[in-house]
Amino acid sequence: MLLQRRQVAVAAGAGGSYCPARPHSTSRTSRLLVAAAAAVTARRPLSNGLSLVSPVAFSPSLSRLSSSCKPQQLQQRRNRRSVHTQAFDSGTALGVALFFTPSILAVIYAYFKGKGNISDGLSRMLTEFSQGYFQPDVGGKNIPVAQGELSDLAGDEPLFKALYQWFIESGGVYKLEFGPKAFIVISDPVVVRYLLKENAFNYDKGVLAEILEPIMGKGLIPADLDTWRVRRRAIVPAFHKAYYEAMVAMFMRCSERSCDKLRNAIAASSDGSAVVNMEAEFLNLGLDIIGLGVFNYEFGSITTESPVIKAVYGVLKEAEHRSTFYIPYWNVPLLRAIVPRQRAFAADIKVINECLDGLILQARAVSEQLDEEVLQNRDYSKLSDPSLLRFLVDMRGADPDDKQLRDDLMTMLIAGHETTAAVLTWALFCVVQNPQVEARLLAEIDAVIGDRDPGLEDIKALAYTRATLAESLRLYPQPPLLIRRALSEDTLPPGLNGDPNGYPIGKGADLFISVWNLHHSPHLWKEPELFRPERFEEVHTNDAFGGKWAGYQPEAGRGALYPNEVASDFAFIPFGGGARKCVGDQFALFEATVALAMLLRRFTFRLAVPAEQVGMATGATIHTANGMMMRVTPRQAAAGQQQQQQQEAATATV
Numbered sequence: 001m002l003l004q005r006r007q008v009a010v011a012a013g014a015g016g017s018y019c020p021a022r023p024h025s026t027s028r029t030s031r032l033l034v035a036a037a038a039a040v041t042a043r044r045p046l047s048n049g050l051s052l053v054s055p056v057a058f059s060p061s062l063s064r065l066s067s068s069c070k071p072q073q074l075q076q077r078r079n080r081r082s083v084h085t086q087a088f089d090s091g092t093a094l095g096v097a098l099f100f101t102p103s104i105l106a107v108i109y110a111y112f113k114g115k116g117n118i119s120d121g122l123s124r125m126l127t128e129f130s131q132g133y134f135q136p137d138v139g140g141k142n143i144p145v146a147q148g149e150l151s152d153l154a155g156d157e158p159l160f161k162a163l164y165q166w167f168i169e170s171g172g173v174y175k176l177e178f179g180p181k182a183f184i185v186i187s188d189p190v191v192v193r194y195l196l197k198e199n200a201f202n203y204d205k206g207v208l209a210e211i212l213e214p215i216m217g218k219g220l221i222p223a224d225l226d227t228w229r230v231r232r233r234a235i236v237p238a239f240h241k242a243y244y245e246a247m248v249a250m251f252m253r254c255s256e257r258s259c260d261k262l263r264n265a266i267a268a269s270s271d272g273s274a275v276v277n278m279e280a281e282f283l284n285l286g287l288d289i290i291g292l293g294v295f296n297y298e299f300g301s302i303t304t305e306s307p308v309i310k311a312v313y314g315v316l317k318e319a320e321h322r323s324t325f326y327i328p329y330w331n332v333p334l335l336r337a338i339v340p341r342q343r344a345f346a347a348d349i350k351v352i353n354e355c356l357d358g359l360i361l362q363a364r365a366v367s368e369q370l371d372e373e374v375l376q377n378r379d380y381s382k383l384s385d386p387s388l389l390r391f392l393v394d395m396r397g398a399d400p401d402d403k404q405l406r407d408d409l410m411t412m413l414i415a416g417h418e419t420t421a422a423v424l425t426w427a428l429f430c431v432v433q434n435p436q437v438e439a440r441l442l443a444e445i446d447a448v449i450g451d452r453d454p455g456l457e458d459i460k461a462l463a464y465t466r467a468t469l470a471e472s473l474r475l476y477p478q479p480p481l482l483i484r485r486a487l488s489e490d491t492l493p494p495g496l497n498g499d500p501n502g503y504p505i506g507k508g509a510d511l512f513i514s515v516w517n518l519h520h521s522p523h524l525w526k527e528p529e530l531f532r533p534e535r536f537e538e539v540h541t542n543d544a545f546g547g548k549w550a551g552y553q554p555e556a557g558r559g560a561l562y563p564n565e566v567a568s569d570f571a572f573i574p575f576g577g578g579a580r581k582c583v584g585d586q587f588a589l590f591e592a593t594v595a596l597a598m599l600l601r602r603f604t605f606r607l608a609v610p611a612e613q614v615g616m617a618t619g620a621t622i623h624t625a626n627g628m629m630m631r632v633t634p635r636q637a638a639a640g641q642q643q644q645q646q647q648e649a650a651t652a653t654v
């Protein structure tokens, strides 16, 4: 059993929340586990000592699930558990007892070690155990070391906040050392540019790939470099203008369904308003959109529940669990077979795979009937299935097998669902708390689309709406950390203020690019904590760095509609950058622009709870801790409509 993958726990959050169907609270114990993961990162098999900590006794996911899922889901889960329990025979029971008894002893040991505080005890215990077990430090010798205790990572705040504090104290490149193991945290745009663009192929996705491989197979995110090159070349052309035009129409239809749902909720209320968890609504919307856009599958999750939807959420939840749990017990075949959540995971994967296989089969059958000319000149405005899947099977030269296609689809389903939902969630959160931004947004939306159905051209005119989404992605980047591992020795550039000799690092060094730190950096942004979309309209340079960093220059963004890493010289990287940049960035931003515009022109949203109660919990994306409860009321006649009404009234009078 290898523990090296546990470092993703820190990377993932910075936490690890894929589960969309529930609020995302993170207990102190689970944070400790994440912190502990950092301590036990290793490439050598684990001694028996560390497996003393029980996966079940300390499972953050289990404790969070039971406290946060819908009663119906909980009941189903309980039922499932009881069926599994009955299936245990006595041999299995003995195996389980043998496995868990040491865990209980570990808890007792940690209790005394931590003088009554189990978290502290575990932290110390794991740090001690880690001594001597793991490979020598592969981090550069001259990298500043952040001062702190492992248990500092186990505080009440999300973990990326701890990484931010160390960035402020230790600089844009620093090292966290736990025993002989180190993590290098990068928050400097020059070093980030080097890692993502200038020497991108010396790095792979390390533990992230290991976690995601059982789910995404050889999809773009976890794929080995050879597979990645072939598939990236096949997938990128699928995102073309005609596709986007078809997609924008679909975004509009799906957003209209969300509007209908809100209208119904309001109609059913007694006071003309409804309190709605907008995070959950955006997740439903995001799932429906990604299903239609990627493989022309109607999840219909805005209005219904289905086994496939449950399976998708189940898989997302398991990805979260794996990214926060530091013992990869799911790699042990016996445990995979007997642990209920692992069996449920296998069942969920099967449901999704069967669904995707059916869709691939169908797409292939349709494609084979079409001749080359029709394929070359297909008219997207008339296609009943304009999805990426159809494009990929129609690309006959590329000829991926069904398994590869399925991996591609699964990857895009997971990469594109929660991320986009999270952008909408936090954008709305920011907008409703900034009346001036809200007023300017509404004026723009009314003027550009009014009551019409928005199209691709309208997005180009919604400049302030686009800047608003970018600004919320700056404050709430999804994900807050990117993960890399060095494939061979390298020397990181000194960056803005680092050692002029640079930082030599060894093969296997683990790096976390802190998108959160970059986006919140007081060195790179004026008043970084302010929500101010206008900043993306302004040129901002900083002479203090002697020309090493170009600052933010809208014109440098290669004519892109949305602010990007090029315009900001890698200070703003919501979609990464360089060769591994997100393939779905435009898809996601168009989707968010259409959805936000359509919702805001119809409804007024106000937080139904104090802002601090919303909370933050993190994983692959930043979630709320307690849902985004908003009071929704029909918007008073939009300004455009009001104007029109006034004009009509005036004409009538004349």
Ligand code: HEM
Pocket (backbone or CB within 6 Å): 205, 220, 221, 232, 294, 411, 412, 413, 415, 416, 417, 419, 420, 423, 478, 479, 482, 483, 573, 574, 575, 576, 577, 579, 580, 581, 582, 583, 584, 585, 587, 588, 589
């Ligand atoms: C607002 C929504 C989204 C955000 C914030 C986002 C963010 C990112 C980021 C930061 C990366 C780079 C990861 C790294 O360098 O380690 C990435 C990669 C990726 N994203 Fe997205 N993404 C979003 C939506 C989407 C959508 C809608 C799709 C698919 C339709 C998608 C598909 C992918 C894929 C396939 C990759 C891997 C690319 C590669 O390695 O070549 N993403 N995304």
